[in-house]
Amino acid sequence: MALHHGARLRSRAAPLLAVVVLAVLALVSLLRNRNHTAAQRKILLDPSFTPRLPRQGALSLSLARRNALPPRNAARFPSLPDGHLKVVLYVHNRPRYLRLVVDSLSRVDGIGEALLVVSHDGYFPEMDEIVKGIAFCQVKQIFAPYSPHLFPDSFPGVAPGDCRDKDRAAEKRCRGEPDQYGNHRSPRIVSLKHHWWWMMNTVWDGLEETRDFDGHILFIEEDHYIFPNAYRNVQLLVDLKPKKCPQCYAVNLAPSDVKAKGEGWESMVAEKMGNIGYAFNRTVWRKIHAKAKQFCDFDEYNWDITMWATVYPSFEAPVYSLRGPRRSAAHFGKCGLHQGQDSSSVCVDNGAGAVELDAIDKVPNIKADWPVHIIRKQPGYQAGFKGWGGWGDRRDRELCLSFAYMYHVKDTLSVVEKLPPSGTLSMVVPMLQGEVPFFAADEESSSVGALLIP
Numbered sequence: 001m002a003l004h005h006g007a008r009l010r011s012r013a014a015p016l017l018a019v020v021v022l023a024v025l026a027l028v029s030l031l032r033n034r035n036h037t038a039a040q041r042k043i044l045l046d047p048s049f050t051p052r053l054p055r056q057g058a059l060s061l062s063l064a065r066r067n068a069l070p071p072r073n074a075a076r077f078p079s080l081p082d083g084h085l086k087v088v089l090y091v092h093n094r095p096r097y098l099r100l101v102v103d104s105l106s107r108v109d110g111i112g113e114a115l116l117v118v119s120h121d122g123y124f125p126e127m128d129e130i131v132k133g134i135a136f137c138q139v140k141q142i143f144a145p146y147s148p149h150l151f152p153d154s155f156p157g158v159a160p161g162d163c164r165d166k167d168r169a170a171e172k173r174c175r176g177e178p179d180q181y182g183n184h185r186s187p188r189i190v191s192l193k194h195h196w197w198w199m200m201n202t203v204w205d206g207l208e209e210t211r212d213f214d215g216h217i218l219f220i221e222e223d224h225y226i227f228p229n230a231y232r233n234v235q236l237l238v239d240l241k242p243k244k245c246p247q248c249y250a251v252n253l254a255p256s257d258v259k260a261k262g263e264g265w266e267s268m269v270a271e272k273m274g275n276i277g278y279a280f281n282r283t284v285w286r287k288i289h290a291k292a293k294q295f296c297d298f299d300e301y302n303w304d305i306t307m308w309a310t311v312y313p314s315f316e317a318p319v320y321s322l323r324g325p326r327r328s329a330a331h332f333g334k335c336g337l338h339q340g341q342d343s344s345s346v347c348v349d350n351g352a353g354a355v356e357l358d359a360i361d362k363v364p365n366i367k368a369d370w371p372v373h374i375i376r377k378q379p380g381y382q383a384g385f386k387g388w389g390g391w392g393d394r395r396d397r398e399l400c401l402s403f404a405y406m407y408h409v410k411d412t413l414s415v416v417e418k419l420p421p422s423g424t425l426s427m428v429v430p431m432l433q434g435e436v437p438f439f440a441a442d443e444e445s446s447s448v449g450a451l452l453i454p
């Protein structure tokens with residue numbers, strides 16, 4: 001009898017226990033979700049580093065003020081729908097190319113749903129005018145205020161007393177550290193990596209229009225011709241990624257081999273991250289941002305090679321990106337970035353006829369029931385590559401690292417908690433409003449915004 005009673009009790013206790021366990025699990029997941037946004041905001045910073053930014057001249061200051069202006073065309077495109085993408089176009093000084101890209105964007109299906117952010121490296125009136133003329137979507141224009149192109153006689157431009165070429169600093173008593181090949185910095189060469197890193201930090205963590213955005217941001221360049229199906233294809237890929245390729249970090253508009261048009265298979269393709277039309281979310285940005293030191297210390301002036309050789313290999317798994325079997329964007333430029341119109345050797349190429357579209361490139365052409373073909377081994381830059389140099393100067397490395405800190409370090413930190421193993425700090429910080437956050441008082445740039453450590 002007693003035995004029987006005990007058994008009955010146990011059989012009643014089992015469902016009760018199950019209910020309690022389920023309730024606890026539900027509560028835990030609820031609490032987790034509630035703190036989802038806070039978790040995404042955790043920033044890794046090294047407390048021993050103090051960010052410094054160069055003193056700005058009049059042009060730099062006036063551009064920084066323009067960066068705070070609201071997007072244009074907001075009256076014509078008042079609401080951006082759920083599931084829209086932000087599109088960031090980064091440009092230097094190739095107006096002929098930019099006209100072609102803007103023209104291609106104007107014919108992209110869905111572009112009116114997007115916020116287009118155009119990030120300028122340097123101030124060039126012709127580039128400015130082209131962007132001001134865009135009428136097919138909301139446009140937010142920003143200018144990198146610390147671009148070397150805005151500093152004619154001080155760092156990040158060339159300052160009097162700087163070493164040049166293969167100067168020997170000790171003999172010539174000049175300033176600067178050479179790269180691994182013995183060459184001193186050249187502003188024209190370092191500007192590209194500075195711009196890309198400033199733009200990434202600004203778009204994800206600085207700009208009011210994008211810093212709370214939880215979707216994917218698509219990045220394109222001034223020599224990427226964008227196909228009419230690009231926007232819808234990216235939306236498809238973003239939707240399919242969690243199920244079809246959970247190991248993919250990003251989606252791409254084109255193969256990582258910039259000359260390839262795609263295989264034309266009836267499958268999606270996962271391969272190494274490419275640099276034409278790539279889109280990822282904030283989770284991925286936080287992983288990249290956490291590698292700021294590796295990015296900024298690597299002696300390589302190209303941002304993409306820096307990512308392939310140092311940042312991606314430091315993630316725990318291979319960094320795959322998902323794309324369709326046909327490209328939706330094409331790199332068309334023959335002139336390198338350093339051969340802008342202001343160069344002594346002007347590169348002439350109007351990009352005309354570079355891209356031919358078939359009917360299939362004008363409509364979404366990725367199918368949800370396709371399998372994913374994974375390309376595992378690919379040639380190209382990877383861990384172990386030493387870098388092409390051009391990035392040896394201590395000042396460039398510090399400016400780069402300062403960009404990663406400028407939106408996170410302020411006197412008014414709200415929460416600071418210690419991360420056990422590394423001794424670095426994990427912080428949840430309020431984002432800054434409008435103004436350019438740090439401002440150095442002397443010519444050399446001085447220390448600003450000390451980190452608070454409890």
Ligand SMILES: *[C@@H]1O[C@H](CO)[C@@H](O)[C@H](O)[C@H]1NC(C)=O
Binds near residue numbers: 032035
């Ligand atoms: C969410 O995070 C904040 C700050 O880290 C913390 O104070 C709060 O207790 C957390 N809330 C929940 C519901 O876990």
Ligand SMILES: *[C@@H]1O[C@H](CO)[C@@H](O)[C@H](O)[C@H]1NC(C)=O
Binds near residue numbers: 282283
């Ligand atoms: C962002 O993308 C990564 C990689 O695809 C994914 O693992 C993660 O869950 C995504 N984060 C959010 C908040 O959607």
